[in-house]
Amino acid sequence: RKEVEQDPGPFNVPEGATVAFNCTYSNSASQSFFWYRQDCRKEPKLLMSVYSSGNEDGRFTAQLNRASQYISLLIRDSKLSDSATYLCVVVSGAGKSTFGDGTTLTVKP
Amino acid sequence: GAVVSQHPSWVICKSGTSVKIECRSLDFQATTMFWYRQFPKQSLMLMATSNEGSKATYEQGVEKDKFLINHASLTLSTLTVTSAHPEDSSFYICSARDQSGVYEQYFGPGTRLTVT
Numbered sequence: 001r002k003e004v005e006q007d008p009g010p011f012n013v014p015e016g017a018t019v020a021f022n023c024t025y026s027n028s029a030s031q032s033f034f035w036y037r038q039d040c041r042k043e044p045k046l047l048m049s050v051y052s053s054g055n056e057d058g059r060f061t062a063q064l065n066r067a068s069q070y071i072s073l074l075i076r077d078s079k080l081s082d083s084a085t086y087l088c089v090v091v092s093g094a095g096k097s098t099f100g101d102g103t104t105l106t107v108k109p
Numbered sequence: 110g111a112v113v114s115q116h117p118s119w120v121i122c123k124s125g126t127s128v129k130i131e132c133r134s135l136d137f138q139a140t141t142m143f144w145y146r147q148f149p150k151q152s153l154m155l156m157a158t159s160n161e162g163s164k165a166t167y168e169q170g171v172e173k174d175k176f177l178i179n180h181a182s183l184t185l186s187t188l189t190v191t192s193a194h195p196e197d198s199s200f201y202i203c204s205a206r207d208q209s210g211v212y213e214q215y216f217g218p219g220t221r222l223t224v225t
Contacts (some may be wrong), residue, residue, distance in 0.1 A: 032212040043202050043216040044153070087153070091212040097143075101152040 001026060004090050006100035014108055017078045021103045023088030024070040032091035033064055033071045037084045038102065044087055047073075078107045112136050113205050115217030122193055122224055129189045130220045132203030138183035139205035143214065144176070147200045159186050193224040 006023045013019050025033075033050035048055055050062040050071045061074040071088055085102040092098070112135040122128050132142055144156045157173075159165040159180035167173045177189040186205075190197055200221050204214040 034213060041200070041221075043219045044204075045216065046213055049213070089214075095141075095212060096158075097212065097214060099153050099155075 002101075003027060003098045004088060004100040006086075006088055006103045008101075008103070010104040010106060012106045012108060013078055015078055015080060017107075018074065018076045019078060019105060020072055020074045021086055021088075021105075022070050022072050023090075023100050024068075025090040025098075026069070027090070027092055028066075028069060029093045030069075030090045031093050033062075034089040034091075035060075035062055035071075035073050036087040036089060036099075038087060039084050047086070075105075078105075080107050080109065083107045111207070111213075111215040113139075113203065113215045113217040115203055115220055117220060118218060119221040120223070122222070124194055124224055125192055127189055127191045128193055128222060129187055130201055130203070130222075132186045132188070132205070132217050134184045134205045134207070134215070137205075137207040139186075139207060140183065141206045142180055142186040143204045143206075144178060144186075144188050145202045145204070147202060147219075149200075153202070156188075190222065193222070195224045198222055198224045 004025050035047040036044040037047045038044040050064045052064045055062045059076045063072045083106050085104045087102045088100040114133045116131045142159050145153045156171045157165045157167045159178045161180050165178035180186040202219040204216040
């Protein structure tokens with residue numbers, strides 16, 4: 001079993017839709033969590049950190065569920081520009097970052 | 110803030126030659142830098158972790174004598190692909206983490222290497 005697993009995707013949604021991605025992790029001692037976005041042939045860019053209390057940034061909401069060991073990313077009112085691959089990152093207590101394989105989102109007109 | 114640069118952004122070289130890629134943190138001091146490789150439509154693969162002033166830690170299956178990493182200062186790490194072969198053609202991306210204790214990584218724009 002991989003340390004970090006993401007919904008395989010791809011997700012194809014119309015503009016304006018709400019879409020959610022989940023990411024599960026196996027190390028219960030993990031301490032930090034992030035969502036990154038990667039566009040085709042570009043480097044990953046930090047989207048947001050994830051906290052137990054939830055974290056909202058405009059149309060994006062990230063949530064952490066420590067009991068079930070998963071993090072989620074919710075995108076509301078999808079835009080064409082949201083099309084990308086979304087990577088979850090889990091950081092262990094020792095500071096090692098593990099990336100998920102990514103979930104591809106395509107928003108269509 | 111938190112800008113990481115990489116140079117060159119793309120390089121084409123002949124089989125058997127060596128290529129050096131530089132990764133710089135421009136506005137912060139990076140105690141730890143990471144080197145990744147990504148093949149088309151595949152996920153990021155961590156190659157090695159480098160800490161300033163010490164030897165890099167390589168992931169399993171990554172040849173340390175082929176991929177030489179030097180992290181001589183808090184703002185610069187280099188990756189040298191020695192005796193490159195066509196199968197080394199890939200997208201190489203570095204990232205850096207600062208000293209604050211927060212674990213975000215900031216990525217460079219990547220280097221696209223093509224070995225002919």
